[in-house]
Amino acid sequence: MDSSYKARKEAFVSNLSGGSILEINAVTLVAPAAVLLWSALQSRLSFFTPSSPAALATDFLLNVLAILFATTIYSSAPWTLNLLLIAPALLLLLNSRPPRSQQKAKPPPKAKPADKDASRVAESLPIHPFLTTYRAAMMIITCVAILAVDFPVFPRRFAKAENWGTSLMDLGVGSFVFSGGVVSARSVLKGRSNGAPKAPLWQRLVSSTRHSVPLLVLGLIRLYSVKGLDYAEHVTEYGVHWNFFFTLGLLPPFVEIFDALAIFIPSYEVLSLGVAVLYQVALESTDLKSYILVSPRGPDLLSKNREGVFSFLGYFAIFLAGRATGIRVIPRGTSPTKTPQQARKGVLVTLGIQALSWTAIFVLNSTYALGWGANFPVSRRMANMPYVVWVSAFNSAQLFLFCLLETVFFPSVHRTSGKDGEAERVSLATSRIMKAFNKGGLAIFLVANLLTGAVNLSVPTLDVNTAPALAILVGYAAVLTGIALGLDRADIKLAF
Template structure:
């Protein structure tokens, strides 16, 4: 081949690669942005629910529940169904409404002296407020999605990706691991004995086995590409908790980020060497390990994610000033975003593998949401002391109090709905009604337990 032809061939190859890269990155970027835009509005719904009492005071728990269900839960259902294609517009509208509310409160604050006696009955800024809000919001979105995905009203692009990519349903397990990591005892500088982790993990394993038995007995369809044949979400949580506890009992929490980094690098290296091709292969599952290869391999990634989440929370708790806390948030968000972009180009992002890109993506979304809730709590403390603002919506406090029970009930109800009706034949209106009733039962039960001071804790 002549030098000229060789140069033409090289240029053609480069142009072809650049064209492919632009298409690939553009598609992934659009999916990632859309997923983020589906999650962010939930923050504004929560803020609206905590702001409304300043203008329309109410004290009844029943009325409180009703208003919050209408303001928080129903909009989340609509967001992932009938309003799925206009999430950007929804975000703009709700932002405009909130801006108006906040502006009115700021004006009132400027022209009204600070009251010596405020109606707020508990401190506005502590770890529990914004952490409770973000954990419960994560749980709420996940629970809505696990039933909504079975209806035609739920866009197929939001379903779990078979191999790589970004979607709403891919967030669930990762965000749940993050939500558990940020409230781990070690995040507050306390040691949690391995025996405690084993006890709670046994409960999770039993739940996982019961789920396996019930799905097999009822011939309930479960995709093998999620966790494998016998593995499931609850077993992943149990394994993550046990392995993380072992690591935390060996190494100092101050340096646990080093363990998380090394584990992530080792996991990604093995994935690129041979594990990725093994996981994505269509070879027959001949033994217990190959039957559950997705669950086994991805658990390593979830342990890394748990350790990163725990260390982030530990670092945040050590910060004494709001400036330092905001600086920490910013550093984590930028770093996780850059790593997500790099991994999307180099390795791709895969929930099925729980690879480096997936870990970074989950951290970006989760920490961004946590920062938003933290900023709102800070604003309430510094600017709105004259107003009767809720620290946390009643529904979110109830969900946080019995988070795993809330999720378990959702799984049971999802199974019952799918066994009772053919979901893909249900009309859009009836689908919405079913989803609203389903969430009403879930949130109602959580609220009754919370009001009765009943806390069924397994984690």
């Protein structure tokens, strides 16, 4: 890569200060708004069942291109795009009725005593379409942003902030980790449902490390490819050698080590807050903050990679917060005294309370809050406490919206407490594209990184105007979607 162009590329993503949280919320609301329209079309018209070329194109337009457009050509008018998605959904709802099969689910057949014991664990941990949709939307916006950020059509205020500030990409990185924490709760819940004693720590470490190896290998591949190709890099993002794959790969083993504390502190929310608070205290009461932000880089590995090493503590706290959410929302929650409707209401209330609680902590942490707040600025570079609670608040709110949409439009998903017919109910309530992005997340993220590198090595992205940039980005999104659908058709699952 030409040295002058490389310097321009690095300057293009450096020394940025982000944008407002209100604007970020407006942009990210496009994903739930698109799901609202998809749900209205599916629940009222069965538009996506059976799948057809027109249905697949509409699915792609709503759940992939809407997010792309929100971050590019509609970046200055996100509320207009939200209105374009919400208005037709409301018109459809006002002028149609749901099919009778959607109004009331059939009661499940009575299971034999032998079958009850065999399927008890599976029935207690159902498949939730809203979780699939949430994780897929997060994956799509992440994949879109990692390439779009290299084009001028992607606003600089959406790119990662240098030291302080909030931005769309800052939020995306944390959301990726939070999402991983949510699904990690399933393994914890399976162990609790089985009633078997917890495996020794060394066995759990071996198992978690086995899952981490692919991510660590990808981190090494990215490290050597970036250095070998002289690719433009933003050193203050994670450090000289560290990258996001290393952060993702080291989280599972550290969680297993830390999980021993759950015996004494059974609330993962408390564990998450504890880590975030202790880390923030260290930043404010020692020289750690200045060491991370302004200290000269020494010859040792810690100094060269201090951003990645110390921000890992913040991402660890985010992962624990995600696991706390997963433990509360994944179980079916029914019992002899609690109906499926009551259980779903409990999930919505839980998510609402979590979103409000994390938001309140964020306000107290990052503003003066009428003289009671600490007024610490958000820093993704350090992954400090305000960043941790901001990410947790946002993701809890997103989960609440997706869960609410599923509850309203597809009540049969949660009103039946058995596994019988679950696949059909879940399929009805889940976008084919969203299912594919969720199922093949790891492979898709790897391909997205490879394609991003290929585009940047072959196209002078800094000098590409809006129309050709959008053409490249739409083509890139289409290729990723095609790969996701191909993996799903082949029944290959490579999720985080």
